[in-house]
Amino acid sequence: MAVQASQLEAAPRLSVGAAAVATISDADASRFLAQASMGASRAQIQQVQQLGYAGWLDAQFALPASMSRWDWLVAKGMNAITYRNTEAGFDSCAWRKLLSSSDTLRQRITLALSEITVVAIDGLVNSGWRAFSAAAYLDLLEANAFGNYRTLLGQISTSAPMGQFLTFRGNVKYNTSTGAQPDENYARELMQLFTIGLQQLNLDGTPKLVNGATQDTYGQDDVTGLARVFTGWDFDMAGHDASTPDFLRRPMIQIPSRHETGASSFLGTTLPAGLNGAASMKAALDWIFAQPNVAPFISRQLIQKLVTSNPSPAYVARIATVFNNDGSGVKGNLKAVIRALLLDTEARIAPAAANTTAPSFGKLREPILRFTAWARAYGASSAADTWIIGDTSDPSTRLAQSPLRSPSVFNFYRPGYVPPNSAIAAASLEAPEFQITNESSVVGYVNYMQRAVSKGISDVKADYSSLLPLADNPQALLNEINTVLAAGQVGSSNLALMVGAINAMPTGTDARRNNRIYAALTLVLAAPEFIVQK
Structure with missing residues (x-):
């Protein structure tokens, strides 16, 4: 069902004035x-x-961006030919x-x-320099993180890493002799994952229904037609080699x-x-973006990534409205979307209020x-x-997740994932990050973090000098850690058990x-109160 105007008016945005500060x-x-x-961290708080x-x-x-990933790799000499066929x-x-x-x-973002x-x-094949290709892609996303989503789509669609990963780099037109068709990978995923999804939606993210049935956004003919647009693109090698x-x-x-x-x-x-190729791509992306x-x-996916796995339809509608028009008639302004998303009443309501204690609110904090x-809270740094x-x-043995190492184009987990045979499924809720959560990953995470906390990872080590004066007082120590890491949401009963465990440890x-x-x-x-972000 589409959200009603009265629903939008019922949830005003948070006022952030001097009193609120x-x-x-x-x-x-x-x-x-x-x-x-x-x-x-304490400083950020x-x-x-x-x-x-x-x-x-x-x-x-x-804030200006810091040194790019690409430039850091160059500074470390990773562009030497010896690294060409590695991910080093x-x-x-x-x-x-x-x-x-x-x-x-x-x-x-x-x-x-x-x-x-x-x-x-791992999908950046047939060119070498995978580390640089992956770094270039993350740098591209970072450069557009506060920009316009349409601009981002254009840059993604001509980026060498995306051309490699979704195999339309080197894509050629229909061959009348052999009957070979253009590669359809990018055309399909551009629609399914990057822009419109599989089902037609109302503004509030709920499916549009006709006679009770959902409606597809596209079919195979649309994929075939759009694939024709993404032909003729290849690496810019003019005057260069690999x-x-x-x-x-x-x-x-x-x-x-x-x-x-x-x-x-x-x-x-x-x-x-x-x-020509550039004109047809621009026209195609403009049409899709519209x-x-x-x-x-x-x-809805951005809300899921930052705030809650099951946002209310009204919340989605408010943010989608800003996505469609930032107040100046511009669609796709990510800075405006991010601001609205994080300042929205549904995100900023006090932790003691009903929706942050309700089972439907919040999200599993992904392993990364x-x-x-932990690293940000205690200033982890690499001396070298x-x-x-x-x-x-x-x-x-580790986190079950690592940046830009998704097993497929469908990410580490699907935005609509529902753990089967679970209370979450019984409540008709979604829990995307649970797709990479199992007995092995739960134990692996705790063991990995125990080592990271006590010994660091290589020379990446945290600074606990701010906690040392509290160590003789387990209640004060745990209260501080609870506040910074878990926003004070570890319950009193769990804290009491932790205090008892720390009290039993020697000091002096x-x-x-x-x-x-x-x-x-x-x-x-x-x-659990840390792992589940409320």
């Missing part, structure tokens, strides 16, 4: 940062309290940004976009002889014959964000600037105090 608690600021950043929610967003929007350096450059860049909001418009490093990775940073170019110049029909429109499904389809929450964390995909020396800190951090990082 003065009353932001430590826990509320930490909760906001769980949604808006790669992880809270204080900044939110000083600036207010909207002021903090403005400050983050204004990629994990380091990806983790470095997630863990240490001051533009923490931009990194959070980059991560979200990388899980919507997916490229995965002995350096530089061609992977440049947009792909058109090879006119390979492009289909006949008419192309899809989604109720026909592009006329005679258009479809009413784009706003609710993308808005659990790891970065090497950030050798590596691929953390193994569910039994800094080494023993550090052991208490390691145990307290591991207990909170394993607590």
Whole structure:
């Protein structure tokens, strides 16, 4: 059912004035940062309290980007020909940004976009320099994180990494001799995953029904017609060779002889014959972007990534409305969408209020964000600037997730995933991140974090100097960790059990105090109230 105007009016946006700034608690600021950043810290909590929610967003929007992943790889000499056929350096450059860049909001949105418009490093084949190709793609997403979604679609559609991953790089027109058709991968996923989805939606993200039945957004004829548009694109190798990775940073170019110049029909429109490759791509993307499904389809996924897996239809409608029109008549303004999404009443309602204790509100914190929450909270750094964390995909020994290492174009988990035979399924709710949660990953995560907390990962180590003075007082120690990592949401009964466990540990020396800190951090990082972000 479409959302009614009265429903929109019933949920006004939060007013963030001077009075609101003065009353932001430590826990509320930490909760906001769980949604808006790669992880809270005492310094960031204080900044939110000083600036207010909207002021903090403005400050983050204004921050310049730090050194790109690509430039870091070059600075480390990874563009030497000896690395051409390896992935060496990629994990380091990806983790470095997630863990240490001051533009923490931009990194959070980059991560979200990388899980919507997916490229995965293991699928970047037939050119070498996979680390640079993956780095270039993340840099592209970061550069557009606060820009316009239509601009992002255009840049993705000519990016060498996407051309590699979804196999339309080198795509050629219909061959009249052999009957070979253009590759359809990108045309299909552009519609299914990056723009309109599978079912027609109302503005509030609910399915449009005709006689009680859902309606498809596209069919195979639309895929075939759109695939004709994405022909003739290939690497820009003019005056260059593959002995350096530089061609992977440049947009792909058109090879006119390979492009289909006949008419192309899809989604109720026909592009006329005679258009060149660039013109036909622009016309196709403009038409797709104009479809009413784009706003609710993308808005709902962004809400799921940042705030809650099951947003109310009214929440989706409010954000989709901003996606369609930022107030200045512009569609796709991601900065406006992010601001509206994070300041919306449904996101900012106080933790003690009904919706944050309701089973339907919140989300499972994905493993990457659990790891970065610990690292950001306690200033994890790499003394040698090497950030050798590596691929953390193994569910039994690591995190079951690692940046840009999705097993397919469908991301690590589907936005509509429902754990089978579960209370979540019985309640008709979605829990996307549970798709990578099982007995092995639960144990693997705790073991990995226990090692990370106490020993670090290679030379990536945290600084617990702020916790050391609290270590002789388990209640104070756990209260502080609970506030920063879990927004104060670990319950009193669980905290009491943790306090008892820490009290039983010896103290009296800094080494023993550090052991208490390691145990307290591991207990909170394993607590359901931390793992489930409310």
